[in-house]
Amino acid sequence: MMRGSSRYRQMCVTYPLLVLISLIGLLPFYWMVACSFKTNENMFLMPLQWFPHPINWHAYGDAWKAQDFTRYFLNTTFIAVAITFGNLLLGSLAGYSLSKFRYFGRGVLFLLILSTMMLPLEVTMVPLFLIVKKFGWPNTYEGLIVPFVVDGFGVFLMRQYLKGIPNELIEAARIDGASELRIYWQIVMPLCKPALAALGVFTFREAWDMYIWPLIIVTKDSLRTLPLGISLFMSNFGTSWDQLMAVAAIGTLPMVLLFFFLQRSFIQGIAISGLKE
Amino acid sequence: MSASGSTQSRSLRKLFGLSISEKQALFAYAIILPTLAIIVIFRFLPMLQAFYISLHEYDLIRPPTFIWFRNFIDLVQDPLFLQSARVSAIYVVFSCVPVWVLSLALAALFNREIRAKNFFRSASFMPVVMPAVVNAVVWTFMYHQDGVVNTILAWFGIDPIPWLRSSKWALWAVILIGIWRATPYYMVIFLAGLQAIPQRYYEAAQIDGASSWNQFRHITLPLLKPTTLLVMVMSVIVAMKVFAVPLIMTGGGPADATRVLPLFIYQTAFEFFKMGRAAAMSVFLFAAVMIFTIFQIRLFSRGED
Numbered sequence: 001m002m003r004g005s006s007r008y009r010q011m012c013v014t015y016p017l018l019v020l021i022s023l024i025g026l027l028p029f030y031w032m033v034a035c036s037f038k039t040n041e042n043m044f045l046m047p048l049q050w051f052p053h054p055i056n057w058h059a060y061g062d063a064w065k066a067q068d069f070t071r072y073f074l075n076t077t078f079i080a081v082a083i084t085f086g087n088l089l090l091g092s093l094a095g096y097s098l099s100k101f102r103y104f105g106r107g108v109l110f111l112l113i114l115s116t117m118m119l120p121l122e123v124t125m126v127p128l129f130l131i132v133k134k135f136g137w138p139n140t141y142e143g144l145i146v147p148f149v150v151d152g153f154g155v156f157l158m159r160q161y162l163k164g165i166p167n168e169l170i171e172a173a174r175i176d177g178a179s180e181l182r183i184y185w186q187i188v189m190p191l192c193k194p195a196l197a198a199l200g201v202f203t204f205r206e207a208w209d210m211y212i213w214p215l216i217i218v219t220k221d222s223l224r225t226l227p228l229g230i231s232l233f234m235s236n237f238g239t240s241w242d243q244l245m246a247v248a249a250i251g252t253l254p255m256v257l258l259f260f261f262l263q264r265s266f267i268q269g270i271a272i273s274g275l276k277e
Numbered sequence: 278m279s280a281s282g283s284t285q286s287r288s289l290r291k292l293f294g295l296s297i298s299e300k301q302a303l304f305a306y307a308i309i310l311p312t313l314a315i316i317v318i319f320r321f322l323p324m325l326q327a328f329y330i331s332l333h334e335y336d337l338i339r340p341p342t343f344i345w346f347r348n349f350i351d352l353v354q355d356p357l358f359l360q361s362a363r364v365s366a367i368y369v370v371f372s373c374v375p376v377w378v379l380s381l382a383l384a385a386l387f388n389r390e391i392r393a394k395n396f397f398r399s400a401s402f403m404p405v406v407m408p409a410v411v412n413a414v415v416w417t418f419m420y421h422q423d424g425v426v427n428t429i430l431a432w433f434g435i436d437p438i439p440w441l442r443s444s445k446w447a448l449w450a451v452i453l454i455g456i457w458r459a460t461p462y463y464m465v466i467f468l469a470g471l472q473a474i475p476q477r478y479y480e481a482a483q484i485d486g487a488s489s490w491n492q493f494r495h496i497t498l499p500l501l502k503p504t505t506l507l508v509m510v511m512s513v514i515v516a517m518k519v520f521a522v523p524l525i526m527t528g529g530g531p532a533d534a535t536r537v538l539p540l541f542i543y544q545t546a547f548e549f550f551k552m553g554r555a556a557a558m559s560v561f562l563f564a565a566v567m568i569f570t571i572f573q574i575r576l577f578s579r580g581e582d
Contacts, residue, residue, distance in 0.1 A: 014386070014389075014391065017386070018386070018391070018397045018401075021383065021397070021400075021401045022396075022397055022400035022401055024401075024457070025400050025401045025402070025403045025404055025461065026400055026403055027425070028404075028407065028412075028415045028416065028419065028457075029403060029407070031415065031418075031419060031425055032411075032415045032418075035418065044421065044423035044424070046423065047428075048423075048425060048428045090311050090312045090315070091312070093308040093309065093311070093312065094308065094309045094311075094312035094313075096308060097305040097306075097308045097309040098309065100305075101301055101302060101304070101305030102302070103302040103305050103306065104302075106305075109309065109313065112313075112316070112317075112321065113312070113313075113316055115321075116316055116320035116321060116324070118514055118566065118569075119320060119324060119566070120514065120517065120518045120539075120562075120566060121518075122517075122518050122520060122538075122539035122542060122543075122559070122562065123324070123327065123559045123562050123563045123566060124320065124323035124324055124327060124559070125542070125543070125546070125559075126327065126330060126542070126546045126552055126555045126556045126559060127322070127323035127324075127326035127327050127329075127330060127556065128319060128323040129546070129547075130326070130330070130552070131318065131319070131322065131323060131326070146315070146319070147315070147319035148319075149315060150311070150312045150315045150316065152316065152320070155312060180300075180301065180304040181304075184308070208408060209408050209409050209410075211409060211410055211520070211521045212520050212521070212539070212543065215543075216543075216547055226410075227408060227409070227410035227521075230410050230411065230414060231410055231413075231414070231521075231524075231525050234414055234417070234525065241418055244414060244418070245414075245415070245418065248411045248414045248415055251408055251410070251411050252406070252407055252408060252411050255406045255407070255408060256406055258406075259399075259402075259403075259406045263399070267402070267465055270405070270462060270465045270466065271465050271466055271468070271469035273466070273511075
């Protein structure tokens with residue numbers, strides 16, 4: 001009887017609740033896509049149109065022509081890929097160094113890297129801009145990529161993961177005469193695949209999202225990233241909502257694909273960002 | 278324990294005048310060097326420089342002049358800065374507390390046996406997938422006077438709310454989005470924490486006849502304490518950094534109602550070119566973040582070795 005009543009309660013409370021939560025999560029996505037196919041006359045029609053009718057097929061093409069979104073899209077892709085690979089390579093190297101070797105100053109170095117982990121860019125943006133300006137990097141890909149090519153979080157994550165890899169494997173390879181670099185690349189890296197995947201997806205998402213930094217150092221149109229392009233498009237007088245929703249949908253699509261195809265790593269990256277071990 | 282330094286390797290023949298363990302240490306230094314260079318130049322140095330610049334007046338054109346603590350004194354007397362700090366504080370408190378409760382509740386919900394769990398979990402996770410700028414654009418559209426949010430509210434007999442046009446409502450509109458986007462993120466972290474709790478504790482409690490509330494209260498919450506603390510710290514730091522959404526949705530207005538600290542720093546530095554002033558504000562923000570970071574490093578290091 002107890003079981004029966006709790007089943008019943010689950011049916012009547014849990015599922016409606018889950019449906020409601022899912023709707024709240026999905027509504028902005030649905031609304032973005034639906035309204036990108038609405039005509040502008042019908043955008044705020046009362047009562048509200050839940051399905052676009054008639055369908056407006058022009059928003060995507062028109063928006064794409066209004067600004068150089070192809071360029072923005074390629075810029076963001078290139079920058080995000082570069083930052084991701086940088087983090088995977090440098091983060092795993094540094095993590096390997098910190099977890100599997102003993103040397104003078106290791107503890108201090110780890111603490112130094114750790115201390116910058118939660119340092120928000122919003123705190124350092126003024127001096128960081130001055131430094132990057134000194135390098136002559138405003139309006140360059142270097143300026144957009146190099147400061148973020150490695151991050152404390154990646155080092156920390158890789159170090160923690162590598163600590164769990166048995167030293168015997170590395171020692172055995174050394175006895176076989178493998179060079180240190182080869183041990184890293186052919187023995188250690190393959191064992192880190194889950195951690196690398198999680199870090200990679202996490203970093204790519206963050207890089208795709210980057211806004212404040214490009215806003216500060218990019219003024220040339222040819223270097224604009226997608227988030228910059230979208231926000232500029234919005235602030236332009238006379239931009240119509242259907243076109244704005246169309247660009248927003250295109251900007252979201254890569255993240256949605258990433259989530260669906262690499263769901264495990266996507267979720268793992270976030271779960272790990274909250275683990276203390 | 279360590280990879281090197283055993284008596285065996287120390288007695289091995291030397292190569293190029295270096296022992297094996299010295300060679301290994303050299304390799305270890307070499308592979309951490311690029312990371313170290315990047316972190317020192319682009320994270321650590323700017324952190325120190327922020328303090329230095331905050332003691333100067335600097336407009337990017339004329340050379341900086343040293344003015345002691347003038348910037349700080351000006352700031353604490355500047356009503357705009359105080360307003361901005363107040364907005365940030367309100368944002369942090371009222372976006373974080375609901376996020377803690379909701380994300381834990383959601384995690385507890387998804388930790389149970391549910392049919393079609395993967396579908397519901399993915400659906401509720403979707404806000405994390407939406408890029409910040411898109412988030413701001415789409416919600417601006419949804420908050421429109423005749424938009425979808427007011428339409429849904431009208432079903433419940435609530436009059437249209439002038440979300441982004443009223444200084445009374447704008448900050449709440451921004452806070453609601455913050456909650457919408459952050460909740461699933463921390464849900465994932467809580468879920469990982471929940472799944473680490475051994476099932477046998479609950480089984481034992483069930484044999485003793487403990488109600489599910491008591492199980493939650495006396496097993497889940499105490500064992501979830503480290504995760505909870507971590508979520509609290511992380512979410513507060515993330516909330517202190519909120520920038521894209523208020524900038525795009527309201528530009529800080531109306532009547533400064535949504536000008537959070539990072540936004541004010543950005544505008545002071547890159548619209549009014551008062552670098553010293555902006556750096557002084559960063560120092561304030563830094564102090565606030567630092568308190569939480571120190572707290573967090575302690576949490577992290579507790580799990581060491």
